[in-house]
Amino acid sequence: MGIVAAVLCVSCALHRSAAAVLSNSDALEHALSQAQAGQTLELSPGVFAITGPIKLRSGMRLVGAGQDKTIIHYAGARPGVMVSLQGCEDIEVARLTLDAENNLNVQQGIAGGNARRLRLHHLTICNLAKGAGFGPHGILFSGVNPTRAQGVSDSEVSDCLIENVAPDAAFGCGIRFSWGSSRNRALRNTVRGTGRGGIFGDNGSTDLLIRSNTVSGSGGEGLGIEVWEGCDRAVIEDNRIDHWLSIGGADYCAVRRNVISDHSGVVKFIGIEGIGAHCVYTDNLVDDGQQIGFSVSNINRKDYAYWGYNTVLNCIQWGAQFQGETSGIAFHYFYRCKFNHTSSHRGKPIYPRDAGHGFRTNGNVHDCAFEECEFSDNDGYGLQFGGFGLNAFNFLRCAIRANQGPALAGLQDYRALEWTDCSVSGNAGDELRPQKPFSGPAPAASFQTPATVRAGETVHFMCNRRSTAGRIAAVLWDFNDGAPESEVNPAHVYSCPGQYRVTLIAWDESGRAARAEHHLEVTPPGAPKAGGASADSKEN
Numbered sequence: 156m157g158i159v160a161a162v163l164c165v166s167c168a169l170h171r172s173a174a175a176v177l178s179n180s181d182a183l184e185h186a187l188s189q190a191q192a193g194q195t196l197e198l199s200p201g202v203f204a205i206t207g208p209i210k211l212r213s214g215m216r217l218v219g220a221g222q223d224k225t226i227i228h229y230a231g232a233r234p235g236v237m238v239s240l241q242g243c244e245d246i247e248v249a250r251l252t253l254d255a256e257n258n259l260n261v262q263q264g265i266a267g268g269n270a271r272r273l274r275l276h277h278l279t280i281c282n283l284a285k286g287a288g289f290g291p292h293g294i295l296f297s298g299v300n301p302t303r304a305q306g307v308s309d310s311e312v313s314d315c316l317i318e319n320v321a322p323d324a325a326f327g328c329g330i331r332f333s334w335g336s337s338r339n340r341a342l343r344n345t346v347r348g349t350g351r352g353g354i355f356g357d358n359g360s361t362d363l364l365i366r367s368n369t370v371s372g373s374g375g376e377g378l379g380i381e382v383w384e385g386c387d388r389a390v391i392e393d394n395r396i397d398h399w400l401s402i403g404g405a406d407y408c409a410v411r412r413n414v415i416s417d418h419s420g421v422v423k424f425i426g427i428e429g430i431g432a433h434c435v436y437t438d439n440l441v442d443d444g445q446q447i448g449f450s451v452s453n454i455n456r457k458d459y460a461y462w463g464y465n466t467v468l469n470c471i472q473w474g475a476q477f478q479g480e481t482s483g484i485a486f487h488y489f490y491r492c493k494f495n496h497t498s499s500h501r502g503k504p505i506y507p508r509d510a511g512h513g514f515r516t517n518g519n520v521h522d523c524a525f526e527e528c529e530f531s532d533n534d535g536y537g538l539q540f541g542g543f544g545l546n547a548f549n550f551l552r553c554a555i556r557a558n559q560g561p562a563l564a565g566l567q568d569y570r571a572l573e574w575t576d577c578s579v580s581g582n583a584g585d586e587l588r589p590q591k592p593f594s595g596p597a598p599a600a601s602f603q604t605p606a607t608v609r610a611g612e613t614v615h616f617m618c619n620r621r622s623t624a625g626r627i628a629a630v631l632w633d634f635n636d637g638a639p640e641s642e643v644n645p646a647h648v649y650s651c652p653g654q655y656r657v658t659l660i661a662w663d664e665s666g667r668a669a670r671a672e673h674h675l676e677v678t679p680p681g682a683p684k685a686g687g688a689s690a691d692s693k694e695n
Contacts, residue, residue, distance in 0.1 A: 518542025
């Protein structure tokens, strides 16, 4: 806006004597009381103590000399947060440490509502103790319960270290975007040693981006990352967490290239939980520390999902369980997914007499396709079809090998089942259930797109509406960037140059599915634009 902010400098001694603490507290609080909107408050190296929340005004910057150099403690006798961003816009807080020193009066590290464009980066927030309120959290952005109004939007938390957040508290968390806090980003943060887990979204906090974070030491249920109840269009990518990445009642979400693993012997419930419609889960690794690798359950709608290039290893109950419950599970497509090395004798499975299976259903699951998937080296069955309401499964070029139980169990009553070019060998029993043909052949999927596009420009994708058995009734696009799309001919804007794998899943009127793939190059904004269009060469 062409405004140059004034700068207030606050210095303090490095000594921790009572006089120094009082001086620090007085100097900082006096500077805050005099600061005006739009000013910058720079803190020099040292240890500061505050007796009440730091309350910033819109446009202010609170910047320390470094996370290991500028330390702020809470010395207040009344409950409060360390930094309040309530009602603020265009705030920056950076390069300092908020150390609560396990003071029971610290309710949250940083908290705010009815705010926007907050930038928190290169912060350390640590040593929060279990108190009487909700949390505590290192950072809590929240609107109003239950209206979801006045949340925090268009903000970013990046490159922060949040640790030792109430390990004995059921809701001790690192970062939470709550009650309508939408369009926020959590990037490259480290969260370790919490009572519940790492990074959370809830109650209508839509369009979240959670990328390249590391979470360890998740206590309680061990929710490394969770978006819950209406957090539609969440994009969760390139994170490394110990346990349980959960999509819980959110649609059009993308879960890509995450590693969920803990080889320490600590086991929590699930690796990746997918409760939502029109979601994609690609290139993820689940490797140890889970009862169940992939889980889909609950009463929410769970239709239309793409699971591609995922690997699930070393679970102690099941590699996957799909439990349709009242709303059912339908129209899921699996491509090049592996469910291997599930154990029946390691750790403490929840159901020890029914452990060790690679992939399992538990009722009300239908119209699912498996292409080039592998179910191998499990202690139990390769595939266990349990429960009622199971129908219409298609297996194309899949491998079921070296399982200590039979290749398949269950699936007694079904209308349609196909095995095409599958390899079944080395199991305790290699017999499969008899094929029953579908009412028509599988559809064909293909699409057209330019071979090269420039970052920042709109690219249009065109689905070829052709099928050998009726018209295409539904589609799901994964652009390998941003949220999925279910429009037949969508448009997308790539913001960063690179190579992207675009996938189309198409379903015909009978519920049968096909997949098409194309690799797209995104060049820098100023690069020459290449001509021509490219259609996918892999059609099924």
